Amino acid sequence: MRILTKTAVLPALAAALLAGCGQTSITQTLPLETDTYISSADEANHSELEYVLASRSASLEERIILKLPTTDKDTDETLEEILEQGLLFLFYMPFEVMARIISCSDEILRPENLSSATIVLDVDASRTIEPALSGKLQLNLLAKPWWQSASWNRAHPFSKKGLWSTPGGDIDPSVSFAANTTGTSGSATTVNFDITTYFKALISAEGRVPHYGMLVSSANPTMAAVSLRSTQALSTFERPRVLATYTGNCSPSGYGTHLRTYHLGADPAVTNQLIGN
């Protein structure tokens, strides 16, 4: 499945050339696969747009919903599993997914070595009105599953249980995140959220902690439109992603430092970048 990189020999070879002892860092990019935005003004399905919107005013609010990938099974496998067991394992990041994400046999790519994890969203400057974005957006965890047609009032259309308990999305109050920072990716400005603690707990849980998704909304009572590239963006490199950095000590036979990028979505691509110790 697309979660995983097409692990190439190149990074291993390059890493071998750089092999040495001491503390090293490895950064992985985990692309997101599904997102949408919901609006208090309409019930339309925005999941296939190339952008997602966040805004807030007295008469209108728009919020972004996204989700980390948590399964490596295809749809038929998932259907069979649900019918046989009546349980929804796909919301629990399974060990085998983590084993693939941490597919190297080195000592560094382990949950306990995670030093930072950041959600990165590229700003769509052509549709963004809000002038300064740092600290303007807040990130919350969602408390129930949602489908692509999610709207302000409904998480999914398959049941009465698909209605949000609170219009605009049910938030899990047990987890909180700091407001966004900004950065750059190539020539684009990015909106970044630090999710280190949460992501570490998720990948350490080995299938015991469910993840239903996240909600991005205005941190203030008013905010002009902020448009971010979605998982449907034409360029895969502009799509939402998680950057996870692992820092640890390597043995003489361990890998050096490298950046491995995993792009989910329709056209996965992998980039490999070497960074020094």
Add this chain to the structure above:
Amino acid sequence: MSPWVALLLLGSSLHFDTLTYAAEKGQTQLYARVGAALEHFSDLPLELSRASVAPPVVLGLSFESPPEGGRGGGWGDLHFGTPRHALEAILGGGIGVWIDLKPTLLGFGIEFESQSLLTQAPVRGTPLEGSRWAAVARLQSRAGLLRPFADFKILSFNDVTLSEAEGIQTEISWNLSYLLRPGVRFELGPILAEGSLGIYSLGAAAIASDQFGYYIGQQAVYRPEAGAGVRLGAAELWLRAAAVFPTRSDSEEFLLQAPVYLNDYLMARKSLFAEVRCEF
């Protein structure tokens, strides 16, 4: 796999009317049927509308050849329908054999219903555009004013793709459903009447994609039906009323779990059907 917890009935009198009463001699009938939903379920799933779940108009051809003189018998049916919300094709039918167990008849056969040619919204991308197969059995008395009968069906729904948005395929799949319906038919000269109680168990359903999953558990549903008719020469005129009582209150889940639209109609709480059958 749905357990044998509850015997299932699916008021399929609309279809089973042909094989319910194996005639004393072989007969071929042309029939037409229209229906109306008298009371809809309060909430419909996805983007279905009341117009899109209204009973379709059906035109069919059935034959029956009862066993006699040591010779086995059989039955068959082929019908075409169109939904009320759009002019589109629905195809269904069945075939089976009768075994003479004097004074009763035992029938075995298969049925199919295909709604996969329904291409227009809002049915497209919903379970209603799917198809199903059923193994059927029928035990019935073949003589007397009051003729009790019992139907049994095992229904298998084919998976349906609900969406491919974002390049992510979402499908719905079902476990087997089981149907059992005891009933009785009355015939006195030209006067016809029929009553049945459908008790059925709908198999669990699952909706899933790479990023989403939803489970609908097995559910028992009750469907009483009553019909009155008159025989005029080679023709029969029928009026039938039916009601559907799911055991859970979530109608959106129920309609996803039971996309039984043609033949065995489960899409409304109360419905009324008029049918004309002509022997030729």
